[in-house]
Amino acid sequence: MNGSQPTPHAFPFMALIQNRLLNQSQYESHCGGTLLNSMFVLTAAHCVDKIKFPDREFSVLLGAHDSNNSGTRFNVTEFVHPNFTTDDPYADLALLKLHNEADITTKFIKPACLSTSTSSTTGEYTVGGWGYHNNQNRSNVLLIGTVVKTDSKNCPDDLTFNMDKQICAGPKNDLGDVCNGDSGGPLFTIHNDNDCLFEVFGVLSGGALCTLRYSFSSHTLVSFYREWIESIVWPDETQYILED
Known part of the structure; x- marks a missing residue:
């Protein structure tokens, strides 16, 4: 991460x-x-x-x-x-x-809550994990970043993207992209004034190398499989x- x-x-x-x-x-x-x-x-x-x-x-x-x-x-x-x-x-x-x-x-x-929606209202999400940092070493501590939903055409072909079952996302302002070892982690939003503080939309499935300037990731859509x-x-x- x-x-x-x-x-x-x-x-x-x-x-x-x-x-x-x-x-x-x-x-x-x-x-x-x-x-x-x-x-x-x-x-x-x-x-x-x-x-x-x-x-x-x-x-x-x-x-x-x-x-x-x-x-x-x-x-x-x-x-x-x-x-x-x-x-x-x-x-x-x-x-x-x-x-x-x-x-x-x-x-x-x-626990977190599972969303029934296909997308957040803003198109922004938080991601987190203990994966590799800059593709070099695993992080011992939890790291958090911000990503934004993007057009499915931005997800590389090798991510086998399906817009009905997945969310394609990329780092906001070139920061917060996911890396090896972050797979399985949540794609979520935070609600400070809601009974459910953390709303999970997706599960990280795959992504491009996080050393790339624009690295996109695919997230399995929770609502499709709820x-x-x-x-x-x-x-x-x-x-x-x-x-x-």
Whole structure:
């Protein structure tokens, strides 16, 4: 992430996906995610694809700012969208069920809301993650940036963009573009006067090199897949979804 460091724990729904080799103790930061409630985190399917990572086990770090010395780790079970394949990556979504319930009554761990809209009213979004900074080294601390929705023609062909299922975005004022390691993180807006403080529109799926002057990224549109998300996260209760 080519962004700035926020106040620690200002974005308590941000989740850090980590992995390790089976039967090993050392975890590596891998992707980002969004806490939806006390039991589920939303991320990108390609981050936890067992075909791609057959020898890895995944966990989630919640309540983290500096990944080296903060946060609570949760073991997880992965639910990858059934339509996702590496050849057809539009349904690039996965849900991670925590093996233990997260305490969302603290100020460090809070869920975000899923949007039912296809776009924010301003076309601006916030992105965040612990990915590579200027494509050089992973950031140990959470970084945040601002991106703007752009015409789908700006998203490179290798992003396999689909305007009905994805949002194409680019950095505002050449700042805040996403990098390797930020995949799975949320595309969201902030509402200071709303019951839902953080509204998530998309999940980062892919992007151009973040060293480019104008680097665009594709984000899986949450509203297009919300029925699948709800069926797993809230099968028998009132959905925690931000209505229009």
